[in-house]
Amino acid sequence: MKKLLLASAILILGVSAAKADYTMVIPQKxxxxxxxxxxxxxxxxxxxxxxxxxxxHIPGARDIPGFNKFHNDLRFxxxxxMVSHGGNxxxxxxxxxxxxxxxxxxIGGMNLTIxxxxxxxxxxxxxxxxxxxxxxxxxxxxxxxxxxxxxSDYKKCYEDKITFVxxxxxxERRMAYRRGDLNVTRENPAAYKKHAQEAGEVLxxxxxxxxxxxxxxxxxxxxxxxxxxxxVEKWGEQPRGNLYEAYVLVKSYxxxxxxxxxxxxxxxxxxxxxVALESMLNxxxxxxxxxxxxxxxxxxxxxxxxxxxxxxxSMTTKEVLITLVYWQKEVLGYNAILKK
Amino acid sequence: xxxxxxxxxxxxxxxxxPTAGATTGLxxxxxxxxxxxxxxxxxxxxxxxxxxxxxxxxxxxxxxGIPGANSSAAxxxxxxxxxxxxxxxxxxxxxxxxxxxxxxxxxxxxxxFIRQLDFVxxxxxxxxxxxxNLIAFLCVVFVLGKKWxxxxxxxxxxxxxxxxxxxPVTNSARLTFDWEYLKDGxxxxxxxxxxxxxxxxxxxxxGNKKPYKKATKSYVKLGIYATFKNWWISLKGGIFGAIxxxxxxxxxxVADWIAYGQTVASVKNPxxxxxxxxxxxxxxxxxxxxxxxxxxxxxxxxxxxxxxxxAAIVLALLMYLNIELGDPSIFEDQQLxxxxxxxxxxxxxxxxxxxxxxxxxxxxxxxxPYKYYFPIIFILVVWSCVQYTGGWEDYLLFAIFSVIxxxxxxxxxxxxxxxxxxxxxxxxxxxxxxxxxxxxx
Numbered sequence: 001m002k003k004l005l006l007a008s009a010i011l012i013l014g015v016s017a018a019k020a021d022y023t024m025v026i027p028q029k030x031x032x033x034x035x036x037x038x039x040x041x042x043x044x045x046x047x048x049x050x051x052x053x054x055x056x057h058i059p060g061a062r063d064i065p066g067f068n069k070f071h072n073d074l075r076f077x078x079x080x081x082m083v084s085h086g087g088n089x090x091x092x093x094x095x096x097x098x099x100x101x102x103x104x105x106x107i108g109g110m111n112l113t114i115x116x117x118x119x120x121x122x123x124x125x126x127x128x129x130x131x132x133x134x135x136x137x138x139x140x141x142x143x144x145x146x147x148x149x150x151x152s153d154y155k156k157c158y159e160d161k162i163t164f165v166x167x168x169x170x171x172e173r174r175m176a177y178r179r180g181d182l183n184v185t186r187e188n189p190a191a192y193k194k195h196a197q198e199a200g201e202v203l204x205x206x207x208x209x210x211x212x213x214x215x216x217x218x219x220x221x222x223x224x225x226x227x228x229x230x231x232v233e234k235w236g237e238q239p240r241g242n243l244y245e246a247y248v249l250v251k252s253y254x255x256x257x258x259x260x261x262x263x264x265x266x267x268x269x270x271x272x273x274x275v276a277l278e279s280m281l282n283x284x285x286x287x288x289x290x291x292x293x294x295x296x297x298x299x300x301x302x303x304x305x306x307x308x309x310x311x312x313x314s315m316t317t318k319e320v321l322i323t324l325v326y327w328q329k330e331v332l333g334y335n336a337i338l339k340k
Numbered sequence: 341x342x343x344x345x346x347x348x349x350x351x352x353x354x355x356x357x358p359t360a361g362a363t364t365g366l367x368x369x370x371x372x373x374x375x376x377x378x379x380x381x382x383x384x385x386x387x388x389x390x391x392x393x394x395x396x397x398x399x400x401x402x403x404x405g406i407p408g409a410n411s412s413a414a415x416x417x418x419x420x421x422x423x424x425x426x427x428x429x430x431x432x433x434x435x436x437x438x439x440x441x442x443x444x445x446x447x448x449x450x451x452x453f454i455r456q457l458d459f460v461x462x463x464x465x466x467x468x469x470x471x472x473n474l475i476a477f478l479c480v481v482f483v484l485g486k487k488w489x490x491x492x493x494x495x496x497x498x499x500x501x502x503x504x505x506x507x508p509v510t511n512s513a514r515l516t517f518d519w520e521y522l523k524d525g526x527x528x529x530x531x532x533x534x535x536x537x538x539x540x541x542x543x544x545x546x547g548n549k550k551p552y553k554k555a556t557k558s559y560v561k562l563g564i565y566a567t568f569k570n571w572w573i574s575l576k577g578g579i580f581g582a583i584x585x586x587x588x589x590x591x592x593x594v595a596d597w598i599a600y601g602q603t604v605a606s607v608k609n610p611x612x613x614x615x616x617x618x619x620x621x622x623x624x625x626x627x628x629x630x631x632x633x634x635x636x637x638x639x640x641x642x643x644x645x646x647x648x649x650x651a652a653i654v655l656a657l658l659m660y661l662n663i664e665l666g667d668p669s670i671f672e673d674q675q676l677x678x679x680x681x682x683x684x685x686x687x688x689x690x691x692x693x694x695x696x697x698x699x700x701x702x703x704x705x706x707x708x709p710y711k712y713y714f715p716i717i718f719i720l721v722v723w724s725c726v727q728y729t730g731g732w733e734d735y736l737l738f739a740i741f742s743v744i745x746x747x748x749x750x751x752x753x754x755x756x757x758x759x760x761x762x763x764x765x766x767x768x769x770x771x772x773x774x775x776x777x778x779x780x781x
Contacts, residue, residue, distance in 0.1 A: 035656060
């Protein structure tokens, strides 16, 4: 009996200790891109935090259920950290989701971009992806069509010049690009180097958002290859108009919040985790490891990321959303709703 | 060596749990990777887990009629009837021998020549993958011979289950009845458990299940001999498994059914009909098993593109260990390839030795009345089914599919066809969408 009681006590203590760990919620299956990033971040962050971080994967359709679960339930736990990724930003604008970035304390996030590559692209692009690639298709349309006067003109031009193949995973897209079945691809910078660099060349990058003035500037890893510069080179003028504004909004939501960490508003542990993150970013070994995963990019830290979210919110006007919904529904055939 | 033995024992345990399989076992490893002194030790452990669980998952299929993993459902067709006739050791020893020989053959070929294989992918596109999926559908229906319509009904049911979730063309919800939980589609575990495990447990509970014929003697030597006698069937199974594993995204279930289908088609006028305990039915599909696991690693290592669900987890585990598969720099790391080869081959061989040595003892479970071990099986199956969210929704889905499974069992609808329809249709639909947008619309 004594042994049984002792065993029970050890078990209870063990469970309590396990509960005391931090939990990092990832809205994807293990092995997916942001999951890999999160596993590397957690490995280094826990060293600087001084407490273990347990990964909790909550996958689901377009990675929404995990973030919803955080918003509705898990965020009230003081040791729960949420990992957001690019697709969450796109879904936030035009889909029915529960989560809202303004309700959380930002811990930090990487200021990333996406690289578009091509292989002998002339007039007709063959590109593959899912709803997270909406900004890529918009940019490709603008690049191939130039500044047009109306959305219906853009739609016609898109239909003439772009074949958007739905239903391909990232891996399949890479293989198809290597084979030449696709002549345009997209990757995060590190993956581009690994999977697409040899097969073709950079068409443009979406550019990164500068901390000063919140402007889209060159990706330091691919100078002079930003979308804006490539557009000007091709058409001799700056991109402008409704479609361009909608593109900037959705691209900014996706790329600036692509790999970011959040805790609930006024969580007493936020400051401690922010300090740990700062310390991790001064650890050369950790930085090298993270850069290997996504490339060499700056971080938005703590309040900087809060400012980003507020800026994005101010950019989200009804007019821009109408264009975005039109593009997703009428042009790409995706389900989309006007939220604001 | 400790890593190898540890990986084998862990993989063995995971493989023996009904419906669990290599992928489930690997996911759990994320919490334990820190115990390894270096990445290569962990890699040996991981590859040993893959090899050992793939060989061991046959036990559940043969002894209980419940797939050890979705890639071992085809083994049930002839393995389970053999166990019911008191010849479980014949089925299992044949399965282990066929699986092991192909594991060794394809493991050596893959890990020694992996660097020379990348050019092949230039010749395999969407259309080829679509056709292979279609062949797997046809195999699972037409291996039933005159009762093909029961396969077709099962396949249709599986396809309906696969339609639940999100429409890949429009991203809108489909057959979800506004239930958020279903937007990611139905999960595999409750369907496998409901369709395969629960009807067996239910029959045992209500007394409908006939006891297995007592195993009076060991058939281990005969089983090994049968594999060598039918070496061509085993090798052909291995070739099919290797080809399917080589193509990203198809997975073990396709490999097993195509291997089984070709075995059935190639043996004219069998003395024992297929589906009633023909040992060649076991040898063919088990030949595909470990071969598929080995070749699934090719795209994973060369391009960082997982060749199967388990390979996605291997990729993530190695990323955690600072080994980035798909990066050209890994080709300079000979220790990496040596560790993979050592883990996979060592795991394949050691698990085979352990299982063959203890096979007779394990097979005595068929002499034990169901009431003593089915409660444990039930608990393990429920555990596997509630790993998705752990919430009440998991339990509800499990209950619903248990009822569907019992009805399908009573109506003799092909259970493997239900599973294959469910597993493959999502992929088939996506490939069809790709073909339509690329070449027709």
